[in-house]
Amino acid sequence: MRFGETPIDEATGAILAHSWRANGVNFSKGRVLSADDIAKLKAVGVATVVAAKLDEEDIHEDEAAANVAKVLAGGGIEVTAPFTGRCNHFAREAGLAVVDRERIDELNELDESVTVATLPPFARVEPRQMVATVKIIPYAAPRTAVARAIGVAKSANRPLVSVAPFQSMRAGLVQTRLPGTRDKVLDKAVVTTTKRLTSLGSTLNGERRVAHDAKEIAGALAELKAEGCDLFLIAGASAIVDRHDVVPSGIEVAGGKVIHFGMPVDPGNLLLTGEFDGKPVLGLPGCAKSPKYNGFDMVLERLAARLPVGRAEIVRMGSGGLLAEIPSRPQPRDDSDAEGEGPQQAPRxxxxxxxxxxxxxxxxxxxxxxxxxxxxxxxxxxxxxxxxxxxxxxxxxxxxxxxxxxxxxxxxxxxxxxxxxxxxxxxxxxxxxxxxxxxxxxxxxxxxxxxxxxxxxxxxxxxxxxxxxxxxxxxxxxxxxxxxxxxxxxxxxxxxxxxxxxxxxxxxxxxxxxxxxxxxxxxxxxxxxxxxxxxxxxxxxxxxxxxxxx
Missing domain, CATH: 3.90.550.10 (Spore Coat Polysaccharide Biosynthesis Protein SpsA; Chain A)
Structure with missing residues (x-):
């Protein structure tokens, strides 16, 4: 692409780099100058303009952005039309942003003219929220750069950006008691858990309150299974401190198994994941009683989006897992917005x-x-x-x-x-x-x-x-x-x-x-x-x- 001062007689078809507003002429930057435009500029004494002229090896910014954006997008994504070298990706429905960070980095390293910006991997998104944007920096990108970017996007059998939509779950909650446990505390936990599930399009299907005992927990799990629950939550009266503690033992007595104990997320370190009747079961950390975002939310969101949450996924949550130091982190169950600002949405x-x-x-x-x-x-x-x-x-x-x-x-x-x-x-x-x-x-x-x-x-x-x-x-x-x-x-x-x-x-x-x-x-x-x-x-x-x- 040739960029710079261009004689007015050679500027037909060129892209105006700077807006021109004087002497009755009002042209915005990015305008492709027509023969009529040139005549108007010459009539007011313009001899040169700063403009860009594309070569055969260039792709106009809008075409380049559209080509790259199309191959990046996976399920749950709606791609906008290109404008000023930009194509945005918006979520079709509520869910989690699934982003291949390594390939995004690889694409952004190819050429300075082609860029992609996304939300963090597994960020929670609402319908019509922006998930990613493709931006071509200059007025055109080299064809080779666009081709290489498309190659990176197609290099694996999965999209670079997609949205895993939340799907309804029927959860069962087991709460245990110790001497001195107050019903008021258990009632509050039911309210908080219900709000968490509702925000994900799920329901609290049943609740049991039993003694802090493995056999009692096993019996409650069996009852909730009979009621058709497909997610089991266990909130112990005392925090889980070992994979052989009361709550994990109760899962095993019921015929389930413990998959992983602990997570590199704070708050939320003491979360336990397991399986019961082929369905997920979670031993909840104490912070699950609070409405503030914690490690339990990270796991619950992935389960609702039907994404895997095994040991491999849990241990990779450490990067970005220091939640206690992020007071601005959005609360998914709080519909209010004190500052009147929220995530960028597709215009209605x-x-x-x-x-x-x-x-x-x-x-x-x-x-x-x-x-x-x-x-x-x-x-x-x-x-x-x-x-x-x-x-x-x-x-x-x-x-x-x-x-x-x-x-x-x-x-x-x-x-x-x-x-x-x-x-x-x-x-x-x-x-x-x-x-x-x-x-x-x-x-x-x-x-x-x-x-x-x-x-x-x-x-x-x-x-x-x-x-x-x-x-x-x-x-x-x-x-x-x-x-x-x-x-x-x-x-x-x-x-x-x-x-x-x-x-x-x-x-x-x-x-x-x-x-x-x-x-x-x-x-x-x-x-x-x-x-x-x-x-x-x-x-x-x-x-x-x-x-x-x-």
Whole structure:
């Protein structure tokens, strides 16, 4: 890749390295300069720009990131579209991050242009939480570096990054008594254990309180086995101090076996692992009575994720096992967040499909019902939204609602993400549909893509690329697709703009807000002309049909 001062006459197709905002020209860094861009820059006296030009041996940052991210990801992972050389991996459901640390290190050693960052191995994750990110550092990466990175990712018969989802367990709890043991203490242990299990999608199926005696423990285990428990927890009135102590002896009397005693984790050193009836049994350390994160949680989480927890796994928990000195460690059973900050989540983006217009420029018929490659025009927009990573799809109806809605429902099977709302004021212009759609969104939505129902070429990849570009923290709160520098639709809007959007009027939509918030606008260059092609006339529809069948 050639990087540096580039004569303006040689900059067509180059990637602008620094933003240019002066004399009426507003170009963001990373923009691929078109011939029209060059003409605008020359018109204001620009002679050179700092830019990057790719060679044949280079892969553009987005393509490189997508190629690497795809081969890294295993089960339980959703990969976002690339943007600015970055692809993120998010968890599909709650579980543990399974990370091959050695191969991640090996990949990061290959070339400075290709990097991968992940959560620590076996970190607990929630649905939509970020697990890993692939970032290409410069505007392009050497093909050889990308190929080597992919080779490392494929070098073993397992992914580099995956999520092992939590699966329900039916636990049985045995608590022992000694003279002086108070019921209040045992009751509190039941509450704490129940909360631990519930946070993992599991249940406390039964509890027994017996004397601190091996035979009594064995009898309680037999009863819990008969009740269908598939995990057995034993909380002794006195801490286990030897693998031949009362609790491990009780496991053996019941016909089970002790696998390992002790763990290099503090708090949690005195945890015992064993097996009873082919199922895991744990002798709990004293800290298990506390809701604070400890070695018991580390083992319980892996069991819930159906990951092995034998001696080999236990002895490797020492690195990162000093939990007593980490006051900031998250409490998995505490839903509150005192500082209002949490793990990075995938943005919750909704798609608003505007399908309420009267099609006045179409000359009579409702264009949204016109045939477009065998389906009504509006169906293409709805299917694209449902195929995207949007968490919610809202279709705004109005003109000929009694025909538009059935046409969509016939082509699209009922889905939980699809909802219809009616705009009674559709005759007053596009703004009323935007207001209706915004008002129908859930309180947890971070942003909305306002999608026009008459742009059949807009597909899920385009929508996902807008979502990938969205980052209010980095100043990308309005994401606008461009083709050759020309802005188009649909546009993604951060939630902060929703109040202003509900005050719109007329048929102009929210375009003026883009100008008023230019510092928060991110232009997202797209391939093809879908983002600048809408169907307003019979001639436009005929032309689109001809192009799409060519």
């Amino acid at each position: 983006v909704a798609a608003l499909v505007l399908a309420a217009g009267r099609s006045t420029r179409m000359g009579g018929p409702n264009k949204l019902l016109a045939d477009a490659k065998g389906e009504p025009l509006v169906v293409h927009a709805v299917k694209a939204a449902l195929a995207s990573q949007a968490v919610e799809v809202v279709v705004v109806l109005g003109h000929m609602e009694d025909q538009v809605r059935p046409a969509i429902e016939k082509a699209v099977p009922p889905k939980s993400r699809l909802r219809f709302v009616t705009n009674p004021d559709f005759a007053e212009g596009l703004s009323t549909s935007v207001k209706t759609g915004i008002g129908a969104l859930g309180a947890n939505i971070d942003a909305a893509i306002v999608q026009l129902g008459d742009m059949p070429g807009v597909g899920a990849p385009l929508l996902d690329r807008l979502t990938a570009a969205f980052s209010p923290v980095e100043g990308r709160a309005i994401c606008v697709p461009t083709v050759g520098g020309k802005r188009g639709n649909p546009v993604l809007w951060a939630r902060r703009f929703f109040p202003e959007m509900t005050k719109l009027s007329g048929d102009s939509g929210a375009k003026h807000l883009i100008g008023e918030h230019a510092d928060l606008v991110c232009e997202v260059e797209m391939t093809g002309e879908a983002a600048i092609t809408d169907i307003d006339t019979p001639e436009a529809l005929a032309a689109w049909r001809e192009r799409s069948t060519a």
